[in-house]
Amino acid sequence: MPLRLFNTSSRMKEEIDVSGEEVTIYACGITPYSPSHIGHARQAVAFDTLVRWLRFQGVRVRYVTNFTDISDTIIDASKGEGVDFLEVANRHISDYRISMKHLNVLDADAYPRVTESIDGIISMIETLIEKGNAYLGEDGVYFEIDTAPEKYGRLTGQTLEMVRSGAGGRVASTGAGKRDHRDFALWKIAKPGEPSWDSPFGKGRPGWHIECSAMVHEHFGRQVDIHGGGSDLMFPHHEAEIFQSECCFDVQPFAKHWMHNGMINVDGEKMSKSLGNFWTISDAIDAVGPMVLRYALVNAPYRQPIDFNQVLLDDAEKNHGRLIESIISAGGIGEAKRWDGVESLVNAENSLVRGMEDDLNTRVAIAEMQSVVKILRQANSSQDSLMASACVGWLSAYAGDVLGLLPDEETLQRMVGRVSERRDEIRDKVESLIMMREDARAERNWEEADKIRDEISELGVVIEDGDSGATWRMKEF
């Protein structure tokens, strides 16, 4: 069964056509003017989930995401710091890439940058001017909305008239070079001291929207299968792209499928710098670690808004901890086996696949994963190593390959090694302490027993009083 994905354009779930040679995916990436925030992480994880799922199903995918490495915000930041704008951009791009690695976001096949795509941008603008869709104003080149009014509202359902009236009257009057306030900039003439590139329309820099049209074209040609980004980009950014690409290359639709991920709120409010409730990716990783952050992000389906708060993180931490702990107790991924014929695991698999095929419902996937973790813990405690290794195999595939929630195998094995090494080191000591504690308990000397328990706890060991005496395991891994 192929993937059915919600298409913003039709507002329906539609099957992704995987019959071609490969599926092409383009996601609008970040503008690197400040440290990346968890909203960026969510966008990246959402598209990573899409890419992972298709590849897991054996579909060839080519995935491209960009960096908008020139913008007013970057120029402002560079002025503030007194450094070159590229230094600002490069620093944040590099931080972003490191964070993505920690979050198990697979590398894209290409990371085009605006500053490296100027030729393609200029040539598109030239074509749009030749075709009469764009005009040169006094401070830049603008796309003229009235040349393609039928393209209005493809994603947001707004009509030309609605936007003409303009945001309930909040929009200021038409800017300097524009004929109509709904027209948007393709090229901005540089002010003195601003970074600029030569062009037939004067020295300047690209407008915000044209870059993505140009980069999609450079990597995928006239059409892309799936295009998207955060839902805040639907208007005006993605609608502007539709105007530019479809008019420039005489193609329709420019993107066969539009995918948009939901936003993140913090404690019920919109996340913003002015409210002081801003979480950078680094903040979140420092607080709970990258895998727990990813867990929190895939715990909700990608289109749902997420309310980011302490409860969410605690929940994610607890559940993700159980996942890792159960795998380590079973000896790590090295012990993995197939699970064919194990009915409970096959059922969990079927349900997960059905969920993922239905618009990447990672919430259902997590629920099934949790049920397998439960089975694994039971298998661990009853020493059923066959069942345990089947569960580990299942988790390696679905929690690992599909959801990206497991550290790489080497790291995991190192954890297993560290735990078992430490366990061997303190085994004799712990077991003699446990015996002493049992003696104390038999004499009902609770004070002594509790003292010994504290001592054991200090070694990083958890005691579990069970019906066949006390067992113990390592607390940390």
Place this chain on the structure above:
RNA sequence: GCACGGAUGGCAGAGUAGCUAUGCAAGGGAUUGCAGAUCCCUGGACCCGGGUGCAAAUCCCGGUCCGUGCUCCA
């Protein structure tokens, strides 16, 4: 104001007509002390008002509330 999306148990969050979602929290039990950990069990929900159906959280109509967007700004 307009557009799009949403409203499910204490919380997060699935489910689109009849069948346990899942996890956390809560309650009960087991583990012959307490705490913890572990295991077993349980209760509890479908924003409001109408309508269609044998049957509605699920479909239709109306309302309320919330989120996002509404231009040169992710």
